[in-house]
Amino acid sequence: MSKEQLLQYVRSFVPLTDEEAEQFVAPFEEVQVKKRQFVVQPNFTNKHRAFVVKGAFRSYAVHDGQEHTLQFAIENWWVSDFNSYIYQHPATLFIVALEDSVLLQIEHAKELELKKANHKFETFFRIMAEKGLAFEHRRIIFNLCHSAEARYENFILNFPNFIQRVPQYALASYLGMTTEFLSRIRNKKAHRRS
Amino acid sequence: MSKEQLLQYVRSFVPLTDEEAEQFVAPFEEVQVKKRQFVVQPNFTNKHRAFVVKGAFRSYAVHDGQEHTLQFAIENWWVSDFNSYIYQHPATLFIVALEDSVLLQIEHAKELELKKANHKFETFFRIMAEKGLAFEHRRIIFNLCHSAEARYENFILNFPNFIQRVPQYALASYLGMTTEFLSRIRNKKAHRRS
DNA sequence: CTTTTTTCTTGACCTGCTTCATTTTTACTG
DNA sequence: CAGTAAAAATGAAGCAGGTCAAGAAAAAAG
Numbered sequence: 001m002s003k004e005q006l007l008q009y010v011r012s013f014v015p016l017t018d019e020e021a022e023q024f025v026a027p028f029e030e031v032q033v034k035k036r037q038f039v040v041q042p043n044f045t046n047k048h049r050a051f052v053v054k055g056a057f058r059s060y061a062v063h064d065g066q067e068h069t070l071q072f073a074i075e076n077w078w079v080s081d082f083n084s085y086i087y088q089h090p091a092t093l094f095i096v097a098l099e100d101s102v103l104l105q106i107e108h109a110k111e112l113e114l115k116k117a118n119h120k121f122e123t124f125f126r127i128m129a130e131k132g133l134a135f136e137h138r139r140i141i142f143n144l145c146h147s148a149e150a151r152y153e154n155f156i157l158n159f160p161n162f163i164q165r166v167p168q169y170a171l172a173s174y175l176g177m178t179t180e181f182l183s184r185i186r187n188k189k190a191h192r193r194s
Numbered sequence: 195m196s197k198e199q200l201l202q203y204v205r206s207f208v209p210l211t212d213e214e215a216e217q218f219v220a221p222f223e224e225v226q227v228k229k230r231q232f233v234v235q236p237n238f239t240n241k242h243r244a245f246v247v248k249g250a251f252r253s254y255a256v257h258d259g260q261e262h263t264l265q266f267a268i269e270n271w272w273v274s275d276f277n278s279y280i281y282q283h284p285a286t287l288f289i290v291a292l293e294d295s296v297l298l299q300i301e302h303a304k305e306l307e308l309k310k311a312n313h314k315f316e317t318f319f320r321i322m323a324e325k326g327l328a329f330e331h332r333r334i335i336f337n338l339c340h341s342a343e344a345r346y347e348n349f350i351l352n353f354p355n356f357i358q359r360v361p362q363y364a365l366a367s368y369l370g371m372t373t374e375f376l377s378r379i380r381n382k383k384a385h386r387r388s
Numbered sequence: 389c390t391t392t393t394t395t396c397t398t399g400a401c402c403t404g405c406t407t408c409a410t411t412t413t414t415a416c417t418g
Numbered sequence: 419c420a421g422t423a424a425a426a427a428t429g430a431a432g433c434a435g436g437t438c439a440a441g442a443a444a445a446a447a448g
Contacts, residue, residue, distance in 0.1 A: 125320055141255050167425065180405090187427075371435070374398085381397075
């Protein structure tokens with residue numbers, strides 16, 4: 001069952017007794033999501049945090065008709081409009097399924113209860129947030145320091161398994177460049193190899 | 195005393211009894227730092243997380259001779275090379291005092307002890323990390339969506355109190371542009387006003 | 389306050405990346 | 419599996435922002 005997968009993930013960060021494990025996963029509910037279906041939309045508050053059991057997602061903002069990707073998420077990643085979720089105010093992002101997917105989602109209030117109920121659960125969410133913050137720090141610094149081409153190379157190196165699953169225009173907007181420019185970078189690279 | 199200031203800050207997020215308060219601040223030690231002094235340097239592991247009691251700091255990376263600013267911190271902000279601190283591996287950033295400053299710093303191992311000892315302390319650090327992550331998400335999206343000029347305007351709007359205290363070349367590198375270009379933006383704006 | 393260092397400004401020129409328009413390729417859908 | 423929609427590639431032209439070099443202003447040091 002999919003909750004086993006979530007538990008395995010959680011236990012890789014904090015040890016849980018069987019009883020605690022049961023308590024942790026209880027408030028999560030499984031949701032099936034079809035490709036191109038939205039799970040978060042601007043102006044609606046993001047009421048759930050979701051663990052990706054299967055599939056792929058993309059969160060992005062639209063500004064002046066342009067899409068700008070904040071994150072991708074595949075198996076064993078989490079998805080939410082984090083600002084909307086933790087402050088429980090209206091979302092600014094779209095989150096859409098890139099494939100037919102399965103999520104395990106928890107309501108905001110239920111997550112608060114979990115964190116309150118058990119020190120270990122609190123620790124788990126603390127670790128998630130810290131790792132997320134550290135990740136974004138690395139991303140910001142890297143983006144500040146490097147050219148479009150270097151950012152693409154770095155992505156390939158660090159997330160080879162994402163490359164096959166996210167459309168190129170979405171990757172371009174994640175890396176802060178246009179689709180056209182990413183296409184040219186790839187083309188240049190292909191020619192160098194031959 | 196400066197620990198009062200830290201406590202006031204912590205208590206704005208989690209309620210603490212007097213006993214807990216004492217326990218929390220005990221492992222922090224006060225450090226005086228002179229302007230231009232470094233508190234973190236690449237290749238040395240960042241052993242402390244520090245709360246700014248007074249003064250201002252800047253964390254930045256150097257790449258191809260160019261400086262790129264990740265963060266500024268003034269009173270009631272925290273400073274560290276977060277990746278170095280939480281994983282206890284060598285730092286990649288410089289952190290330097292922009293003014294004569296006072297820090298309250300805690301050793302990594304002592305922080306772990308605090309988080310283990312009391313659920314509330316764990317909650318506090320979880321909230322810090324979550325707020326930090328939400329902040330960086332907003333920053334990344336904003337940077338992806340906006341021009342150099344808009345990023346500068348946004349900074350003025352959101353951090354008016356930083357403007358007076360950080361050098362312009364540092365602000366430029368935080369906003370992802372050159373000193374020269376920021377100078378031109380400011381100049382253009384001044385002319386529009388007259 | 390005078391000297392030195394650091395920061396900020398300004399001008400001329402340059403380029404990495406964007407924009408727009410069109411075509412080709414790939415993926416869905418009935 | 420034909421037809422249509424979505425995604426990727428390609429070319430030409432433009433611009434936001436960078437680079438380099440030199441001077442002015444401000445701050446720090448003596």
